[in-house]
Amino acid sequence: GESVGLHLPTLSVQEGDNSIINCAYSNSASDYFIWYKQESGKGPQFIIDIRSNMDKRQGQRVTVLLNKTVKHLSLQIAATQPGDSAVYFCAENSGGGSYIPTFGRGTSLIVHP
Amino acid sequence: DAGVIQSPRHEVTEMGQEVTLRCKPISGHNSLFWYRQTMMRGLELLIYFNNNVPIDDSGMPEDRFSAKMPNASFSTLKIQPSEPRDSAVYFCASSPLQGDRVFFGPGTRLTVL
Numbered sequence: 325g326e327s328v329g330l331h332l333p334t335l336s337v338q339e340g341d342n343s344i345i346n347c348a349y350s351n352s353a354s355d356y357f358i359w360y361k362q363e364s365g366k367g368p369q370f371i372i373d374i375r376s377n378m379d380k381r382q383g384q385r386v387t388v389l390l391n392k393t394v395k396h397l398s399l400q401i402a403a404t405q406p407g408d409s410a411v412y413f414c415a416e417n418s419g420g421g422s423y424i425p426t427f428g429r430g431t432s433l434i435v436h437p
Numbered sequence: 438d439a440g441v442i443q444s445p446r447h448e449v450t451e452m453g454q455e456v457t458l459r460c461k462p463i464s465g466h467n468s469l470f471w472y473r474q475t476m477m478r479g480l481e482l483l484i485y486f487n488n489n490v491p492i493d494d495s496g497m498p499e500d501r502f503s504a505k506m507p508n509a510s511f512s513t514l515k516i517q518p519s520e521p522r523d524s525a526v527y528f529c530a531s532s533p534l535q536g537d538r539v540f541f542g543p544g545t546r547l548t549v550l
Contacts, residue, residue, distance in 0.1 A: 356536060358538050358539075360541075366543060366544070367441075367528050367530070367541030367542055367543050367544050368480070368528075368541045369541065370538050370539075370540070373538055413480065415539075417536050424470075424482060424485055424493060425538075425539055426482075427479070427480045429479050430479065430480075
């Protein structure tokens with residue numbers, strides 16, 4: 325029979341555009357959130373993190389927004405470049421003695437030159 | 438820092454053979470994770486060690502899988518006997534503190550024929 329693979333949400337953008345990748349998390353007790361970037365053939369790499377006492381954090385060309393009310397996290401990438409093409413994962417740490425980061429399913433970002 | 442080191446990078450074996458994957462975490466990191474990534478199931482946590490002690494192995498698929506961490510600088514993941522459905526990319530990751538961000542290795546791509 326046909327196997328069903330993990331169909332990743334995909335975001336296609338033009339080089340130079342701003343990208344927004346969204347993530348819904350499940351545990352209202354989560355207190356630490358991390359975005360990772362995974363390029364083809366490599367392991368996930370840390371991009372930016374945010375703790376639950378903040379609602380926004382900025383890095384170089386990236387901004388993470390946290391909305392605890394609706395349990396939503398977003399990653400904004402300014403002036404997207406072809407090198408930003410990758411799969412992006414959000415991860416949450418639920419705290420309360422649990423130190424295992426739980427990863428979302430990932431979003432594939434494709435940047436067209 | 439060399440980052441998390443994994444070996445081998447690629448492994449091709451036949452069904453029924455024993456497979457051993459190796460990991461050297463980043464020096465000074467207290468937590469170590471083994472993850473498996475497939476198209477079907479995404480990124481799954483297999484087992485988590487803290488200070489060389491297994492804390493959570495609920496993600497280990499079955500008794501064919503075992504993991505050890507004999508010291509702070511070395512861990513192994515063993516599959517015996519291996520099966521075709523074990524084919525995946527296996528990532529080792531480490532973290533300086535419980536609950537902190539996780540640093541991934543480059544992964545071992547395992548193919549079981």
